[in-house]
Amino acid sequence: MQIESKEQLSLLMDGEFTDKNVLNDVLNDESLQSCWHRYHVVRGVMRGELHNSSLTLDISKQVAQAIANEDIYQPLTDEQPKPNEVVMPKVNTLFWVRVKDVIGKISQVGLAACVTLAIIAGVQYHQDQTKNDNGVPTLNTVPVGVNIAPVGGITQQNDQQLLEKKQYDKIRLLVQDYELQKRLNAH
Template identity: 35%
Template sequence: MTQQQEKLSAFMDGEIEGNDIIDAIKHDEALQAKWQRYHVIRGAMRKEANVAPQLDITASVAAALADEPAIVAPKPSRWRSIPALGSVIPFAKQSGQFAVAASVALAVIIGVQQFNQPVPTEPFETFSTARPQGGLAPVSLEQTRALPRNDMNEVLETKRKINALIADHEQQIRLKQDEEASSESNTDKEASQRPE
């Protein structure tokens, strides 16, 4: 900080009094700018609304524009230079755009058709069974078919065989458990009879 700026800061803080700093501010533009900035900072710190900074950014914007590079026009497409391909490439682009548009239109049409279907009054659709074709009777849950006597005997015989297999299996499990228990007790007796 220069000596003039230190005096300016001290004058604003009320530490010094003097007309020499006021004369210096009147004649020096840099000190005037500092004086203004210091007052804006003090007003912002005190939350005083009457002090507003005056910004002049025209010079900085003009300098930035002067440094900006010039915009160059884009190069012509190299496909345009080939006579056969020059007309095919734009056609392919258009075809792709038409395909996308057609797909979107189809999706919208199908969506609208699905959305506008009437709400069914029954939980599921039923079809008319007024005329059975081929001489067949319509299917119904209420109709039951009685098994012939031969089939009933076969079912009972199959159930008997299954029950016999289950009983045999349970008996074999019991025998195996008994054998294991007796072999364990024999090994325990032999171990207790051995002299140590």
């Protein structure tokens, strides 16, 4: 009956159906009145005649009804504790929880110490192996091509060192000249 009434309402709105009984049904039935209102809103939107200020939706009745029908409180099961019951943990279990935490932290520190020891031993072993091979330590911090002055300021000048110093100075001057030319040509 409701679907048939809505179809007749749509026909009446389009001007194709003129039955006075439908008008009486709309006047007496609140759901048909809201349907009539919705149909007019949809038609106005489709034709571009409806302004934003005239479009108001009243859903307060539906929200109030949904809240009233909603079951907020779930019944308590046997697994859930009663609100009046408070269970105190046993001292014995608290002690073992603390012991477990301490043992866990100690084992983490022990593992870190073992890994550190293994790394140090591995580096030392590797250094000993490379010293035997070529006489240069693995972790050589002196850059290649740089001469280190002996402790106490004692220097040994020989022809080879003088030649290397002259070559180093010549390369340094060429690099400085290159940088100067690059700056001058950049502007």
